[in-house]
Amino acid sequence: MNTLSEIANRLASLCKELKFVEAYTELYADNAISIDPNNKNEPITGLENLIEYEKRFLANVEIHEVNVSDAIFAGSYFSLVFSMHFTIKGQGSKSVEEICVYKVENGKIVSQQFFIG
Template sequence: MTTQEIADKYYELACQNKYVEIQDEYYGDNVISVEPEHAALKGMQIVTKGKPAVVAKGVAFRELREELHSQSCSEPLVGGDFFSVILKRDITFKNKSRVQLEEIGIFQVSEGKIILEQFFY
């Protein structure tokens, strides 16, 4: 699959909140996930390596939330082996704090799989 095709599938599935399916189908075995440096202040790991660890990170995040009120994904912008989207979520966490999250996700594709995801917020 081309970068454009993967970006289009990411967008289609993200709009349906199907991130588990995105990871299962389109992430490479050695994918790397990078969070911003300030995420460490919230106890998050900055760099996560390998599909099982990246999937586990997603599961852990979803377990923290009480309710997902809304979420959206912008249409992807594609350039070379990269695409980017803007992700927005309105979430109430189990500690009862409600937050609106907005981040830019940049993804690198190689040999038909996402090999890098990096988030900016």
């Protein structure tokens, strides 16, 4: 699996199944970078760091629902609309909708950036 559409569809499928860590392990390059407004838009670099960041998030939430749109494509990029309803431990329920933009090189996701609406 290394076409842009295969990677996008696999990512969407894993996210819908709440398999976020598996998505990183399977689809991301070792040197991948993430820009996330929940991290003050400070880049997180390296697959191990991305996985640890995700594990910390998942340890502090109970996810109730996830929806992922079909992908749109442009060059080596694809984008998904991602919405999630979850409860943060000790803080209550929250819903988030974001546009996620991914860049793929050599069959792996090398960057992601999230824009929260």
